[in-house]
Amino acid sequence: MKQPLSKNNNVESVMMSILLAIFLLGAIYLEPLHADTLDIPIGLITEEEGRHIPLSLLQPVIEDIGEAGALQGIHDNNTTGRFTGQSFTLTVEKVKPDGPVIQAFRKLHKQGIRLFLLNLPAKKLLEIADHPDAKASLLFNIGATDDNLRLNECRANLLHTMPSRAMLADALAQYLAWKRWTEWFLVVGRHPRDKAYAEALKRAAKRFGHKIVEQKQWTFEPGARRTDSGHNREQQVVNEFSQVGDYDILIVADESKEFGEFLTYRTYRPRPVGGTQGLSPAAWSGVHEQWGATQFQRRFNEQHNRWMTDRDFSAWLAVRTIGEAATRTSSGQVDKLIPYIIGPEFSLAAFKGRPVSFRDWSNQLRQPLLITSAKIMISVSPQKGFLHQFTTLDTLGYDRPESRCKK
Amino acid sequence: MLFKTSQNGFLDSFLQPIIGSILFVLLSTPVSAYTIYVSSEKDNKITVIDGDSLKVVDEVSVGERPRGIALSNDGKTLYICTSDADHIEVLDLQTMKVTHTLPSGPDPELLVIGPQDKYLYAANEDDNMVTMVDIEKRVKVTEIQVGVEPEGMGISPDGKWLVNTSETTNMAHFINLQNMKVEDNVLVDQRPRVAQFSNDGKQVWVSSEIGGTVSVIDTQSRKILKKIKFKIPGIHKDLIQPVGIKITDDGKQAFIALGPAARVAVIDTSSFEIEKYLLVGQRVWNLAFSPDEKFVFTTNGVSNDVSVIDVGRLKVKKSIRVGRLPWGIVVRQ
Numbered sequence: 213m214k215q216p217l218s219k220n221n222n223v224e225s226v227m228m229s230i231l232l233a234i235f236l237l238g239a240i241y242l243e244p245l246h247a248d249t250l251d252i253p254i255g256l257i258t259e260e261e262g263r264h265i266p267l268s269l270l271q272p273v274i275e276d277i278g279e280a281g282a283l284q285g286i287h288d289n290n291t292t293g294r295f296t297g298q299s300f301t302l303t304v305e306k307v308k309p310d311g312p313v314i315q316a317f318r319k320l321h322k323q324g325i326r327l328f329l330l331n332l333p334a335k336k337l338l339e340i341a342d343h344p345d346a347k348a349s350l351l352f353n354i355g356a357t358d359d360n361l362r363l364n365e366c367r368a369n370l371l372h373t374m375p376s377r378a379m380l381a382d383a384l385a386q387y388l389a390w391k392r393w394t395e396w397f398l399v400v401g402r403h404p405r406d407k408a409y410a411e412a413l414k415r416a417a418k419r420f421g422h423k424i425v426e427q428k429q430w431t432f433e434p435g436a437r438r439t440d441s442g443h444n445r446e447q448q449v450v451n452e453f454s455q456v457g458d459y460d461i462l463i464v465a466d467e468s469k470e471f472g473e474f475l476t477y478r479t480y481r482p483r484p485v486g487g488t489q490g491l492s493p494a495a496w497s498g499v500h501e502q503w504g505a506t507q508f509q510r511r512f513n514e515q516h517n518r519w520m521t522d523r524d525f526s527a528w529l530a531v532r533t534i535g536e537a538a539t540r541t542s543s544g545q546v547d548k549l550i551p552y553i554i555g556p557e558f559s560l561a562a563f564k565g566r567p568v569s570f571r572d573w574s575n576q577l578r579q580p581l582l583i584t585s586a587k588i589m590i591s592v593s594p595q596k597g598f599l600h601q602f603t604t605l606d607t608l609g610y611d612r613p614e615s616r617c618k619k
Numbered sequence: 620m621l622f623k624t625s626q627n628g629f630l631d632s633f634l635q636p637i638i639g640s641i642l643f644v645l646l647s648t649p650v651s652a653y654t655i656y657v658s659s660e661k662d663n664k665i666t667v668i669d670g671d672s673l674k675v676v677d678e679v680s681v682g683e684r685p686r687g688i689a690l691s692n693d694g695k696t697l698y699i700c701t702s703d704a705d706h707i708e709v710l711d712l713q714t715m716k717v718t719h720t721l722p723s724g725p726d727p728e729l730l731v732i733g734p735q736d737k738y739l740y741a742a743n744e745d746d747n748m749v750t751m752v753d754i755e756k757r758v759k760v761t762e763i764q765v766g767v768e769p770e771g772m773g774i775s776p777d778g779k780w781l782v783n784t785s786e787t788t789n790m791a792h793f794i795n796l797q798n799m800k801v802e803d804n805v806l807v808d809q810r811p812r813v814a815q816f817s818n819d820g821k822q823v824w825v826s827s828e829i830g831g832t833v834s835v836i837d838t839q840s841r842k843i844l845k846k847i848k849f850k851i852p853g854i855h856k857d858l859i860q861p862v863g864i865k866i867t868d869d870g871k872q873a874f875i876a877l878g879p880a881a882r883v884a885v886i887d888t889s890s891f892e893i894e895k896y897l898l899v900g901q902r903v904w905n906l907a908f909s910p911d912e913k914f915v916f917t918t919n920g921v922s923n924d925v926s927v928i929d930v931g932r933l934k935v936k937k938s939i940r941v942g943r944l945p946w947g948i949v950v951r952q
Contacts, residue, residue, distance in 0.1 A: 291747055291767045292788040295804040504786065504810075507726065507744045507768055532787075539789070539806065561787065561810040561829040565879075566857040603857065 252544035255320035281524025285531025352530035366617030377412035379609035383581035383593035385416035393460035450478035496525030658685035659942025687729035688947035734778035773814030784811035826861035899926035918945035
C-alpha cells in the first residue's frame with residue numbers, strides 16, 4: 213500500500229497508483245468483515261397516499277414517505293453490521309387507501325419477517341397487531357398520531373416512534389407559555405383527524421395555562437390556487453372569517469392541509485398563526501441542523517433529493533431501534549429485542565441533543581420535539597422550567613398516571 | 620568505530636543542543652511562555668491567547684466553520700479542519716498566515732498528526748471515512764471505511780494505532796497504521812465523540828456524549844476496563860454529556876468535559892473515582908493542558924469563553940472571552 217508514495221515524479225503514474233490503491237482498499241473493506249452474517253429482515257407496510265395536490269408548488273408531492281427514512285436506517289445499520297456480522301434488509305408492501313392490510317402482513321410474515329414498520333391508520337394498525345401471526349412479531353407505528361393508541365388501545369407488540377397528537381400539542385403549548393401567548397383563536401378543519409388535533413390542543417391549553425378565547429370551524433371549500441385571481445377570494449374569505457374578538461395567536465387544526473396555509477398574513481388582526489401550519493410542532497423537519505443533524509440531513513438529501521419528513525424520521529428511528537437492540541443483544545429475535553428496547557438500558561442518539569427511549573407503559577418513544585416555521589427552527593420543547601419527577605421529556609404527551617395502559 | 624563516531628559527533632549530537640537550549644532560555648523571557656489557540660466555529664476565526672497574561676493577543680480569519688485543530692509535532696504549524704470548506708487549512712504560526720490547504724474529504728471534523736509530522740488523519744463525518752493525508756506531498760494517500768459519522772481520533776503514543784469513534788455506529792475502531800486496516804471494533808455507549816490514549820499507551824478513553832459515559836479500554840485486550848458514569852446533584856443525567864478528555868502525563872489524573880452540564884469532571888485514574896466537578900462555562904467540549912500541566916483550558920461553546928482550571932488547587936481561576944462557538948483548543952510551548 214506504500215506504492216503511491218514512490219518517489220516517482222510522474223504525476224500520472226502517482227495518480228494511477230493512488231486510484232488503484234483506493235480501489236483495492238475499497239474492494240477489501242467493503243466486504244463484510246464477518247464470515248457468518250446474521251440476516252435481519254424488516255418489512256414495511258405503507259398505505260399509499262390518496263392523490264392530493266399540496267397548497268403550494270414549493271411543497272413536493274412525496275411518494276416514498278417513510279420508505280426513504282427506513283432505507284437510511286437500513287444503510288446506517290448495515291454500516292455497523294459490517295463490524296458486528298449483521299445484515300439488515302427492507303421489504304416494502306404498499307396497500308391501497310381503504311384496502312385490506314392483513315394480506316400484505318401475511319405475505320411478509322410468510323417470508324419469515326417478524327419485524328415490521330407500519331405506516332397505516334390506527335384501525336389498520338390494530339388489525340395487524342391483533343392478528344394471531346403478529347403475536348410473536350414486533351411492530352412499529354411510524355405514521356399514526358392517535359392518542360387512543362397510547363391511552364387505551366395499547367398492544368405489547370406495538371411500539372410508536374411517531375409522536376402522538378398530545379405530545380405535539382404539548383410541545384407547542386409549552387413554547388407559547390414561554391412566550392406568554394396565552395389567548396388562542398382555535399380554527400378547526402372539517403375532518404375527524406382535524407377535530408382530534410383540536411382536542412389535543414384543548415388538553416394542552418388546559419395543562420399549560422392557556423385560554424381558547426375564540427373557536428371556529430373552517431367550512432369553506434379548499435381553495436383553487438391555480439385559478440387566475442384566486443387570491444382575491446382567499447383574501448376576502450379569510451379576512452371575514454377571522455373577524456373575532458382579540459387573541460394572541462390563531463391556532464389551526466388542519467391535518468389534511470386543506471386551508472391552513474391560507475391563513476398567515478390574511479387574518480383580520482395582525483396576529484401570528486401556529487398549529488398544523490405556521491409555527492408548528494414536529495418530530496422532524498428539513499430546518500433542523502443542530503446536534504449533528506446537518507450530516508444526517510445531507511446524507512438523506514443526497515440519496516432522495518428531498519428533505520426528511522417526520523414520518524421518514526420515525527421510520528429511521530424504528531429501524532435504528534431494531535439495529536441498536538440487535539447490536540447490543542447480538543440477536544434478531546423478537547423475544548430478545550422487545551425486553552431490551554422497553555428496558556432501562558435502551559437509549560438511542562437521535563440528533564436531538566439528548567437520548568431518546570421508550571415509555572414502558574405505552575411503548576411510546578419519548579423525544580424532544582421541534583418548533584418550526586417553514587424555513588427555520590424556532591425552538592425545541594420541552595421548554596426550560598417545565599419540570600418532571602423522572603424526565604422532562606415526559607412533560608410531553610400522556611404521562612404514566614394518565615394512561616390506562618399501565619404496566 | 621565506536622571511538623570515531625563519538626569523537627566526530629560529540630559536538631553535533633551532544634553539546635549543540637545544550638548550547639541551543641541555554642541560548643533559548645536566555646533569549647525567551649519569561650521561561651514558561653506558551654500560547655493557546657482556539658477555533659471559533661461561528662466566527663471562522665482562530666483566537667490566540669497568551670499563556671502568561673491569559674489575554675487574547677491575536678485573531679486570524681480562516682475558512683468556514685473551523686472545528687478540530689492540531690499542532691504539528693515541531694510546533695510550527697496549526698492544522699485546522701474547516702468543515703464547511705471541505706478541506707484542512709495550514710496556518711503558519713510564525714507569520715500567522717494560511718499558507719495552503721490539504722485535501723481531507725468532505726466535512727472534516729477532527730484530525731490527528733502522525734509521528735514526524737509525515738501524515739495526518741482526518742475523520743469525515745459525511746462519508747464514513749477516515750482519510751490519511753501526506754502532509755509534505757499534500758495528497759490524500761488513502762481512505763479507510765469506518766462506522767457511520769466518524770468523529771473522535773486518538774493516536775497511540777508510539778504512532779502505531781489510530782482509534783476512531785463513529786457516532787451513529789457507537790464503536791471505537793482500532794486502525795493499525797502499519798497496514799491501514801481496521802483490526803478491532805469495541806462497542807461503546809451512544810454517540811462516542813473523543814478517543815484519548817493515556818501517555819503510556821496502555822489505555823484508550825472514549826467519551827459517549829449521549830450515553831453519558833466514558834469507556835476506558837485496555838489497548839492490549841481491547842476490553843472495556845471501566846465505564847465511568849457521572850452524577851451531579853440537580854442536573855438530569857441526560858444533560859451530562861462527556862466529550863473532551865485529557866489525561867496528565869504521569870497518567871494519574873483525567874479531566875473530562877461534560878457539555879451542557881457545564882462541568883469538568885476530575886478523575887483519579889487509579890480508582891476511576893470522580894474527585895471533583897468543576898463549574899466552567901456552558902456547553903464545555905474540548906480541553907487542553909498548559910505545557911507544565913499546571914492549567915487546563917476549556918472551550919465553552921454556548922458562553923463563548925475559555926475557562927482556566929488551576930490543576931494544583933482544582934479551582935477555576937478565570938474565564939477568557941473568545942470568538943463565538945469556541946470548539947477546538949491546543950497549546951503550543
